[in-house]
Amino acid sequence: MTLRTEQRQHIETLIRLSEGRDAPLAGCREVIRRSWQRCVGEYRLDPGQPREVRVLTRQALQEHREPVDELLHVARAGVDQLYAQVARLGYVLLLTDHRGITVDFRGQREHDRALRKAGLYLGADWDERYAGTCAVGTCIHDTRAITCHQNEHFDATHIGLTCTAAPITDPQGEVIAVLDISALQSPRSQESQNFGLSLVNLYARMIEDAYFLHRYRDSLILRYDTAREFVHLNGRGLIAIEEDGSIIAANGNGRALIEAHLARWPAWSPQRLPTAPQLFDGDLGELLGILATGEDQIRAFRVRASGITCFVTLVEPRHRHLPATTANACAEAVPALDGLAADDPAMNRVLKLARRLRNEEVSVLVTGETGTGKEVLARALHDSGRRAGKPFVAVNCAAIPEALVESELFGYLPGAFTGGRPRGMRGLIQQADGGTLFLDEIGDMPLALQSRLLRVLAEREVMPLGADSPVKVDIRLITATHRDMTQMIAEGRFREDLYYRLNGAQLRLPALRERADRHFVIRSVYEGLLAERDEARFLRADAMSALLGHAWPGNIRQLRNALSFALATAEGDEITVHDLPEECQGATLAAPSFKAVTFDGAVADEGRALHDLLDEARWNVSLVARRLGVSRPTVYRRMRRHGLVAPNHRAGG
Numbered sequence: 334m335t336l337r338t339e340q341r342q343h344i345e346t347l348i349r350l351s352e353g354r355d356a357p358l359a360g361c362r363e364v365i366r367r368s369w370q371r372c373v374g375e376y377r378l379d380p381g382q383p384r385e386v387r388v389l390t391r392q393a394l395q396e397h398r399e400p401v402d403e404l405l406h407v408a409r410a411g412v413d414q415l416y417a418q419v420a421r422l423g424y425v426l427l428l429t430d431h432r433g434i435t436v437d438f439r440g441q442r443e444h445d446r447a448l449r450k451a452g453l454y455l456g457a458d459w460d461e462r463y464a465g466t467c468a469v470g471t472c473i474h475d476t477r478a479i480t481c482h483q484n485e486h487f488d489a490t491h492i493g494l495t496c497t498a499a500p501i502t503d504p505q506g507e508v509i510a511v512l513d514i515s516a517l518q519s520p521r522s523q524e525s526q527n528f529g530l531s532l533v534n535l536y537a538r539m540i541e542d543a544y545f546l547h548r549y550r551d552s553l554i555l556r557y558d559t560a561r562e563f564v565h566l567n568g569r570g571l572i573a574i575e576e577d578g579s580i581i582a583a584n585g586n587g588r589a590l591i592e593a594h595l596a597r598w599p600a601w602s603p604q605r606l607p608t609a610p611q612l613f614d615g616d617l618g619e620l621l622g623i624l625a626t627g628e629d630q631i632r633a634f635r636v637r638a639s640g641i642t643c644f645v646t647l648v649e650p651r652h653r654h655l656p657a658t659t660a661n662a663c664a665e666a667v668p669a670l671d672g673l674a675a676d677d678p679a680m681n682r683v684l685k686l687a688r689r690l691r692n693e694e695v696s697v698l699v700t701g702e703t704g705t706g707k708e709v710l711a712r713a714l715h716d717s718g719r720r721a722g723k724p725f726v727a728v729n730c731a732a733i734p735e736a737l738v739e740s741e742l743f744g745y746l747p748g749a750f751t752g753g754r755p756r757g758m759r760g761l762i763q764q765a766d767g768g769t770l771f772l773d774e775i776g777d778m779p780l781a782l783q784s785r786l787l788r789v790l791a792e793r794e795v796m797p798l799g800a801d802s803p804v805k806v807d808i809r810l811i812t813a814t815h816r817d818m819t820q821m822i823a824e825g826r827f828r829e830d831l832y833y834r835l836n837g838a839q840l841r842l843p844a845l846r847e848r849a850d851r852h853f854v855i856r857s858v859y860e861g862l863l864a865e866r867d868e869a870r871f872l873r874a875d876a877m878s879a880l881l882g883h884a885w886p887g888n889i890r891q892l893r894n895a896l897s898f899a900l901a902t903a904e905g906d907e908i909t910v911h912d913l914p915e916e917c918q919g920a921t922l923a924a925p926s927f928k929a930v931t932f933d934g935a936v937a938d939e940g941r942a943l944h945d946l947l948d949e950a951r952w953n954v955s956l957v958a959r960r961l962g963v964s965r966p967t968v969y970r971r972m973r974r975h976g977l978v979a980p981n982h983r984a985g986g
């Protein structure tokens with residue numbers, strides 16, 4: 334079909350639409366249909382009278398450029414970069430103001446005439462009211478990115494074009510400019526422009542953020558992302574704040590965060606925004622002290638409205654530096670506790686409370702899934718407080734047979750019961766005198782003993798079996814459980830009064846899979862194991878990646894076991910993903926090990942893949958080891974595992 338015939342048909346369709354007759358609109362996208370209806374109903378555009386492209390005079394263009402001069406300046410690098418990517422695909426680039434006037438343009442000179450005729454030119458007016466449905470005009474009307482492809486344009490003049498536009502908004506969400514790429518020719522299907530839509534959207538957001546950073550360059554700006562690695566590079570959220578934590582402005586992502594917060598905790602007046610500490614569920618000091626923490630000057634926070642972990646950095650005002658006191662408002666150093674976490678919001682909260690509690694006598698209940706480090710935290714609390722140097726006695730209530738718990742805990746005098754030691758025994762409570770008694774799995778303590786323990790806590794004395802007078806004890810009690818104690822109380826299996834005594838303060842440890850500082854935990858457990866084994870072996874990135882991706886139902890204990898297994902069984906001088914227990918290899922098995930060489934699929938396929946690789950390398954083990962990025966002994970070990978023997982070593986071969 335020629336362009337003229339197509340234009341005639343297009344005009345016919347739109348005339349029927351404007352006259353209220355049934356137009357063949359099947360397959361027409363809703364966003365386009367609505368715009369066409371605006372064109373005929375609201376703007377009274379006549380589809381039968383295609384309009385000349387309107388290009389502003391130099392003087393008029395200057396008047397449109399002045400208000401966006403600063404934006405044009407900031408956007409220049411982004412505009413050039415995007416154009417460099419799309420020019421060779423035949424696209425030109427337009428930047429328009431909020432009215433749709435093209436205030437900046439990039440295009441090939443050799444097509445100057447054709448582009449000018451098509452309206453792809455500096456000064457061209459793409460206002461929907463004049464030009465009809467088009468990417469720029471409709472994007473401004475709907476405040477969202479859109480492709481207007483060929484005969485989706487209202488005006489028959491434009492139906493040869495394909496145009497894709499994305500809005501650039503100010504901190505109030507108002508469109509201040511539009512970024513557009515357009516081509517004179519394109520494939521038939523509108524979907525062919527989907528990739529362009531993503532690209533234009535991405536650059537529009539980058540320009541928007543660059544402009545935000547420029548406009549608020551004299552304020553503090555919180556920049557955040559859900560990936561730590563991206564925060565400095567291209568953190569998605571930007572929130573400008575005052576030094577008291579109140580919010581001045583936010584980019585699109587930041588506004589969405591604020592809206593999610595307000596949806597859960599509506600403000601009592603429309604102007605009332607949450608403060609940054611409320612939004613990120615942290616202290617103002619923690620936010621303002623970000624630059625003084627960690628090597629990368631990033632700190633993890635948990636967004637209160639969603640519970641999602643965000644990594645936040647602080648962009649300082651251009652001419653102002655935070656007073657040293659605020660910048661250094663980080664917590665007092667307590668080595669025993671500080672070593673337990675790097676940067677995880679839940680752990681930061683636990684450790685902050687632990688620092689405050691370390692010299693208090695209040696009983697502490699540590700909760701968390703099995704293996705999260707409850708005993709390690711209890712010991713650190715002991716080691717960092719006044720009682721350090723005195724005994725730390727740990728008792729696992731679930732591990733002692735029920736019949737022995739009483740005598741073990743309370744001790745007994747000679748002859749107190751048959752089977753006891755002839756000289757009697759000082760109970761574990763007494764052994765902890767002056768120090769800390771740590772009762773793990775407190776939920777497993779038999780009910781009868783719960784009453785006796787309650788008495789010890791109330792009267793600070795213990796009555797050994799067979800004794801007729803109590804003995805004074807000075808202990809600090811820390812208990813731990815992975816059970817739901819409120820449910821146990823409801824079921825009558827745990828005494829409520831004891832629970833309240835034990836729960837003077839509660840420290841809740843997060844599961845390993847939820848921790849934002851998993852990398853640190855893996856490193857410190859690994860280094861601890863190397864020190865115990867007096868070894869120096871490298872933990873390769875593929876192993877680290879698999880460990881980071883594993884769900885760890887058994888938490889740090891399971892992690893420790895997995896690393897111990899790898900260190901005990903790996904033959905090379907480094908630990909690779911294949912040295913880990915099979916259940917931890919999952920996350921990276923499908924990832925390329927070296928160039929295009931991969932072991933794809935399950936371990937069962939590994940043998941076949943290895944065989945093919947060896948075959949291809951003529952059974953040169955060193956070459957295969959290099960290609961896989963593992964040591965030679967590792968390849969030999971895998972060959973043994975899969976029963977692979979080089980042809981020249983096979984019996985009779």
Ligand SMILES: Nc1ncnc2c1ncn2[C@@H]1O[C@H](COP(=O)(O)OP(=O)(O)OP(=O)(O)O)[C@@H](O)[C@H]1O
Nearest residue numbers: 673702703704705706707708709815858889890893
């Ligand atoms: N921060 C840490 N750094 C290194 N190793 C740790 C850390 N936390 C815990 N571990 C190790 O993980 C294992 C489990 O720790 P711990 O016994 O403290 O967990 P738990 O929560 O008390 O477990 P359970 O609920 O089963 O009693 C131990 O081997 C401990 O050494």
